[in-house]
Amino acid sequence: MTPSARSLIARLGIRLPIIQAPMAGGMTTPALVAAVSEAGGLGSLGAAMLSPAQIREACAAIRALTAQPFNVNLFVLPNTEPEPQVLARAATRLAPFHAELGLPPPTIPNAWGEALDGQFAAVLEAAPAVISSHFAALPEAFIAACKRRGILVITSATTPDEARALELAGVDAVIAQGAEAGGHRGSFLKPVEQSLIGTMALVPLMVDAVNIPVIAAGGIIDGRGIAAALTLGASAAQLGTAFLACPEAGTHPLHKAALSSAESTMLTRGVTGRHARGLRNRLLETLELTADAAPDYRMQSSLSGPLRAAAAKQGRADLMAMWAGQGHRLARAEPAGELIARFATEAGLGSR
Numbered sequence: 001m002t003p004s005a006r007s008l009i010a011r012l013g014i015r016l017p018i019i020q021a022p023m024a025g026g027m028t029t030p031a032l033v034a035a036v037s038e039a040g041g042l043g044s045l046g047a048a049m050l051s052p053a054q055i056r057e058a059c060a061a062i063r064a065l066t067a068q069p070f071n072v073n074l075f076v077l078p079n080t081e082p083e084p085q086v087l088a089r090a091a092t093r094l095a096p097f098h099a100e101l102g103l104p105p106p107t108i109p110n111a112w113g114e115a116l117d118g119q120f121a122a123v124l125e126a127a128p129a130v131i132s133s134h135f136a137a138l139p140e141a142f143i144a145a146c147k148r149r150g151i152l153v154i155t156s157a158t159t160p161d162e163a164r165a166l167e168l169a170g171v172d173a174v175i176a177q178g179a180e181a182g183g184h185r186g187s188f189l190k191p192v193e194q195s196l197i198g199t200m201a202l203v204p205l206m207v208d209a210v211n212i213p214v215i216a217a218g219g220i221i222d223g224r225g226i227a228a229a230l231t232l233g234a235s236a237a238q239l240g241t242a243f244l245a246c247p248e249a250g251t252h253p254l255h256k257a258a259l260s261s262a263e264s265t266m267l268t269r270g271v272t273g274r275h276a277r278g279l280r281n282r283l284l285e286t287l288e289l290t291a292d293a294a295p296d297y298r299m300q301s302s303l304s305g306p307l308r309a310a311a312a313k314q315g316r317a318d319l320m321a322m323w324a325g326q327g328h329r330l331a332r333a334e335p336a337g338e339l340i341a342r343f344a345t346e347a348g349l350g351s352r
Helices: 003-012 030-038 052-065 084-100 116-126 140-148 160-169 199-209 223-231 253-261 282-288 297-314 336-347
Strands: 018-020 043-046 070-075 130-134 152-157 173-177 214-217 236-239 265-268 276-279
Touching: 003 236, 018 030, 018 043, 018 336, 030 043, 030 052, 030 070, 030 336, 043 052, 052 070, 052 116, 070 116, 084 297, 116 130, 116 140, 140 152, 152 160, 160 173, 160 199, 173 199, 199 214, 199 223, 223 236, 223 336, 253 276, 265 282, 282 297
Parallel strands: 018 236, 043 070, 070 130, 130 152, 152 173, 173 214, 214 236
Antiparallel strands: 265 276
16 A cells, blocks of 8 residues: 555545545445445445435434444535526426426426535534535635544545645545546536546646645546556545445446446536536437536536436436446446455555
């Protein structure tokens, strides 16, 4: 194990430089988080879509399963006001899918997701070892509150400039999210199209750009990828798609099956209003055609939510949003603890 990896895992209180990515939407169950942490990695709860009460419940469930450190992740999003005409057009574009699934026409929600203040208060109360954020750094007051309680703060970045901005904001470590990564892009300084740097190039660029630990993410799905990330200077590797097929994960069965059968992934902002990488299917391809007209994340994600939920309930894989990274075909349906052990052996972590 490299000196930088030893230093970071000592700060995190874990045994291995392996972090399970905090995938929102129910895939990172308390059972998955606890299993990863018990095996020596850092389990992560994707709490961006949870209410404060749900966050408290999930953290309590994790603690009932493990005494090891874990991470809770939140989205930091702008509070933009939706324009009625933009929302109306977005609903119209979703209407044919609703009709196909036997749903009522799309309606404009009265609320746009959970407020960050309430979510953060619940996470702070739960006091996990790490609080991470996506799309931007936590507000300055939130970071200060974490530091007072000894909670490490980690945030995603997709360019060296973003990493430097996060270092100045006071985060303790930065996640280098390569273009290969599944799920939503964490870009916040420049358009996503200008921030698609592959992991192999991004990690050393970030390592040279900042003086805080860099965690590699994107296209890492086994011990070979972990070893490569550490060789490039990363202090740890974060894997998401690798855990989607685990029995502890809350991944829909059709999503799990598609990991090994889907031919490719694609980036689109048409589904949620933020660029995300998922398994290519009819929903992603169709909504990408009008993606430029989609409202921001909070609105578009809320509008498309009922459609995606109904598609999953009806077993319509063609209309589900199945987020995954480019290495999805390497995902294995093994228990999370066994995956961690295999990754450690493959990466030679006992001798590094």
